Amino acid sequence: xxxxxxxxxxxxxxxxxxxxxxxxxxxxxxxxxxxxxxxxxxxxxxxxxxxxxxxxxxxxxxxxxxxxxxxxxxxxxxxxxxxxxxxxxxxxxxxxxxxxxxxxxxxxxxxxxxxxx
Amino acid sequence: xxxxxxxxxxxxxxxxxxxxxxxxxxxxxxxxxxxxxxxxxxxxxxxxxxxxxxxxxxxxxxxxxxxxxxxxxxxxxxxxxxxxxxxxxxxxxxxxxxxxxxxxxxxxxxxxxxx
Numbered sequence: 385x386x387x388x389x390x391x392x393x394x395x396x397x398x399x400x401x402x403x404x405x406x407x408x409x410x411x412x413x414x415x416x417x418x419x420x421x422x423x424x425x426x427x428x429x430x431x432x433x434x435x436x437x438x439x440x441x442x443x444x445x446x447x448x449x450x451x452x453x454x455x456x457x458x459x460x461x462x463x464x465x466x467x468x469x470x471x472x473x474x475x476x477x478x479x480x481x482x483x484x485x486x487x488x489x490x491x492x493x494x495x496x497x498x499x500x501x
Numbered sequence: 502x503x504x505x506x507x508x509x510x511x512x513x514x515x516x517x518x519x520x521x522x523x524x525x526x527x528x529x530x531x532x533x534x535x536x537x538x539x540x541x542x543x544x545x546x547x548x549x550x551x552x553x554x555x556x557x558x559x560x561x562x563x564x565x566x567x568x569x570x571x572x573x574x575x576x577x578x579x580x581x582x583x584x585x586x587x588x589x590x591x592x593x594x595x596x597x598x599x600x601x602x603x604x605x606x607x608x609x610x611x612x613x614x615x616x
Contacts, residue, residue: 417602417604419604421604426609427539427589427609427610427612428607428609428610429591429593429605429607429610430607431603431604431605431606434603434604436601475544475545477604479602479604481602489535489547489605491544491545492544493543493544494543494544
């Protein structure tokens with residue numbers, strides 16, 4: 385079975401600074417997807433960034449980037465120039481291939497990030 | 502474009518009363534559909550998923566049930582609510598397995614309080 389571990393239950397960062405959220409996973413699969421989702425106080429789950437395991441290049445979406453270390457099974461999220469709107473719970477998630485087969489999407493327990501003005 | 506609607510947004514129900522939460526998806530066909538529950542300050546727990554009309558898989562034994570009467574409609578039900586059913590319920594969808602996978606798209610959620 386796949387597991388996703390987020391070892392930082394809570395983090396804080398000063399506005400405009402950079403913060404890195406950690407995520408590790410355990411799998412015997414070679415092909416899979418990894419995701420970071422954001423859940424702001426509204427509790428709407430929003431996809432932040434996605435990484436395909438067969439791609440060595442780290443995914444980037446504006447101020448959000450990942451450090452994907454496949455051998456170490458690590459998938460950290462870096463938020464640059466933190467903004468107050470980044471305050472949210474962040475979930476790391478793993479999906480093994482083939483996708484969309486029901487229960488093969490695994491979430492971590494989340495990291496609560498607070499951006500301090 | 503595809504959209505997902507989930508209602509109601511908030512619900513307060515007495516113990517022992519029935520429950521019906523509805524989720525519909527627009528702009529796609531044959532989506533995979535999911536119901537998740539999130540307790541306060543906790544992660545997401547998969548309750549049910551469906552890969553087609555009338556096809557429901559349950560992940561957690563409990564007094565909840567799910568149904569998919571139409572291709573893009575997913576309903577979460579209970580005949581008698583328990584206090585432990587309180588939580589935040591999220592519906593999600595993903596496209597059928599053709600092409601790249603871009604993750605789940607979630608509804609806006611239902612906050613259920615059982616009193």
